[in-house]
Amino acid sequence: MASLTHHDITILFVSLGILLASARILGEIARLFQQPAVLGEIIAGILLGPTVFGSVFPNLHETLFPDEGAVLVALQGFTAIAIALFLMVAGMEVDLSTAWRQGKTASVVAFLGIVVPFTLGFVTTWFMEDLFSNGSKHPHLILSLFIATAMSISALPVIARILMDLNIYRTDLGMFVISAAILNDLAGWIIFGVLLGLIDTGGASTWTTGQVLILIVLFTGGMMTLGRGMFNRLLPWIQAHLSWPAGVLSFVMTMAFLSAAITEWIGVHAIFGAFMLGVAIGDSPHLRQRTRTTIEQFISSIFAPIFFASIGLRVNFFTNFDLQLVVVVIVIATIGKVVGCTYGAKWCGLPNREALAIGFGMNARGAMEIILGLLALEKGLIDERLFVALVVMAMVTSLSSGTLIQWILQPKAPVRFSNFLAASRFQPALKGMNREQVVRELASLAAGSASLDATVIGDKAWEREQVMSTGLENGLAVPHARLPDLKQPIVALGLSEDGVDFDSFDGQPTRLVFLILTPQKDNGSQLEILADISRTFQDPKMVAAVFQSRNYTEFLAIIRSHEDERG
């Protein structure tokens, strides 16, 4: 294999396009079901892999996602870069002060989160030799140690992604789980490095365990002290003297590549270096929000989905599927991890509900088990049956983790007025000439789409309007009413090119009128919707932008695509 041929490059682009598109589509479907997008992305990979697509169209699958050769290597290289960069972004989002504060508790959880599943995994494998044994040339003790290790490693990337998708990454709980997952994974990789040394001297492990430990401490300590200080001092210089934004962007990425190389060389995987670099550089107040956003958006939207979809590409989950083995592995892994981490968290004084959420959060495996399994498979330590069992375990725990955290914590999504709007309640050109006409016009719009009585709504809203005008700054008005029969809030919106006099206190004509109807019993949502509307339109440019939309879809596009800029 010399280099990429014309044909290879075609295939590479096709497979990247298909991976990204499928990941996005299934990610969006997962979001529809209130699940983290990453679950959809992993499922996209399984559908594209040998399990489904490969078994229905084996030839086409072999062409698009070959098992060997240049395209495979190029895709592997790309996904290795993708996952390292995603971990850098995850690192940049870490709030160091929170992480420090939780360091001690996180260590306890990480410790028990390794010891319990490791012990359980070791004992089970040791005593169920018939089930796990594969007639390999390695002693059963080594196999037992390997399974024990595989049971105890979490998947930092998957956990980070799930927490981000659920919007709890930057909370105390999120930072806690991440701190524990880092410690857990570092320890897990060190143990795995030792194991590799036992079965294969002179191979992947260039270092003794003691050396690896010293190197990791040196690297992490250096990053958090010298590195952090240096980045904080270099960033203003780079932004002042090099071209903008190329200077700072390439500095961050160069450092990420080199840090990834260092930890990969030490033997604890490239993602740790990239993650620590992200933490060190993200901590600097001199890194502009603009730079963070560019890096974060590009990497989370493009690199991360391609990586997560690529996980399922290589494995067939039907052949080599040994139900008994799969069930034993999943049960042992889950019990060990959840019990260990939950108990650790409770021991440190966390409330039951949060402790359980931490337990299930740490239970997510994924890429790590698959990388580990691949290495072990190559060395002949495990057979295909066991490999598939490990991968299925990784998938099941990842898939259940997000669902269970969500079920336990019930995180509240921010209230957006746009969630209560609909195309049928959007009037791009109001006919009403004065306040009352406009309020009644919107009332009948709202009534029509929700089978309510237009007169009742109109009277209520107009009554409230007469008490005190709801005209706000920037040409907004927000007439509103509470209705006893309503099940959930309803918003109607009318646009008036010329404006209507709503007696607003800045004297400007009103051009955007929101009619907000909320259930009588629901005290909070009216205020939250009002707050969201005024936040969204606090910049007069947004009001002007809305008038460029010709239909409801274009209006929604403008609102949604400005959400992140409000920060």
Place this chain on the structure above:
Amino acid sequence: MASLTHHDITILFVSLGILLASARILGEIARLFQQPAVLGEIIAGILLGPTVFGSVFPNLHETLFPDEGAVLVALQGFTAIAIALFLMVAGMEVDLSTAWRQGKTASVVAFLGIVVPFTLGFVTTWFMEDLFSNGSKHPHLILSLFIATAMSISALPVIARILMDLNIYRTDLGMFVISAAILNDLAGWIIFGVLLGLIDTGGASTWTTGQVLILIVLFTGGMMTLGRGMFNRLLPWIQAHLSWPAGVLSFVMTMAFLSAAITEWIGVHAIFGAFMLGVAIGDSPHLRQRTRTTIEQFISSIFAPIFFASIGLRVNFFTNFDLQLVVVVIVIATIGKVVGCTYGAKWCGLPNREALAIGFGMNARGAMEIILGLLALEKGLIDERLFVALVVMAMVTSLSSGTLIQWILQPKAPVRFSNFLAASRFQPALKGMNREQVVRELASLAAGSASLDATVIGDKAWEREQVMSTGLENGLAVPHARLPDLKQPIVALGLSEDGVDFDSFDGQPTRLVFLILTPQKDNGSQLEILADISRTFQDPKMVAAVFQSRNYTEFLAIIRSHEDERG
């Protein structure tokens, strides 16, 4: 070669880090010498390649940038993706209406830009058989046709990058050169495809020439009509209904990957598909500026430099260097291309100066010749000597193109006040308590650093200040004076936390005082500096941001990193 090993991944990250860092450093050095950054990036690759680094440290070079194996393939895959994405960005920046308007003239330039160098190249090779011949098994006619083709292909990526670096990409001239380069390259690749078919049936060329032509017309026409309309309709829907900004970002990238795959499959290289997709999707007014910026910044700052630096990696420019051959190839290529394009442009009525700039602009070769040369080398059509001559020709024409365009057009860089500031003329805490004290304090600061007389400057500026206050809105003041002895403008800046009364018309205390000294004879620069200052600080947030800087470097960092956001 099964897959990327632990060691391969380490090397991959190290080499990416080194490539990116060197490209940035040499790019910045190029900018210091008023050259396009891409020149520095290409030179970085030559320094890192076998020519310099490889000949001094051959073993280390072989480890970091191996000639074969998995790391090479992974890096090739990454750079193939990088260049396609860069061309997509270049496409997004195309102003379609300008390009259409110039279509006819551009075709003439493209046509003559192929025919003249092709003829010249063919005749030269045909009659200088001794020099070019390499005892290959292919007839001399084929070799002559190949050299003729190599002489006539421009390098769209290099040209686009040079024009962007010089800030003339979006001008009429820039769009003209790009339109001509697209046509030129499309034709060149079709000819090359035919040639490949002649020496190797059943290989890379799956299509006959007629089929390729039809497919290209179908693809380009489809993109510009159906594709453009579809993207314009889909974008609002995606932004309204999918997650933001992941939805729109992954849509754009998916389309880019698939378009790249289509043109690579047709046989005219992936970059054309990505470019046309960029043009089609970039034309939509529904693609937000925010999305464009994220894509453009990440790709231009990270992917493009890595690609351009990777060009020089594989070739040793000293061994296999045949001076006579190199000189003949450069002279023929340059004369053919410059004469053909300049004449074409003049024929279409362009003024001499612009016609010459177009001629030299189109003369830039680069990646294309190297890809072409590599293919020909693999097929045994050319030998190493000729390959090196082609690569050197590509480098020399690329290196000279930017310099010559700049020398011919003398594009004027925008005046930035920060270019006339210096650390020694920056006073983070003004001592003066009133208008006159502050003006004289800044005058002595300016005088000290430029060996002028502080009293003279102070008197002049204070005299002007008394005629009418220079206090502007937002807490700015801009006292100024013209001095007969001054060679170039000087700006001094003082910050006052509490503010000084400058009698400004919004009644606010002045917190940022700029003293602007310009040469007596120079009419323009005073106004331009004033305009730049008021543009920079039109947003009150910028004034507040400046007060967070503790020294001159941090101040500069804030100013520079906000430049692009002013739009």
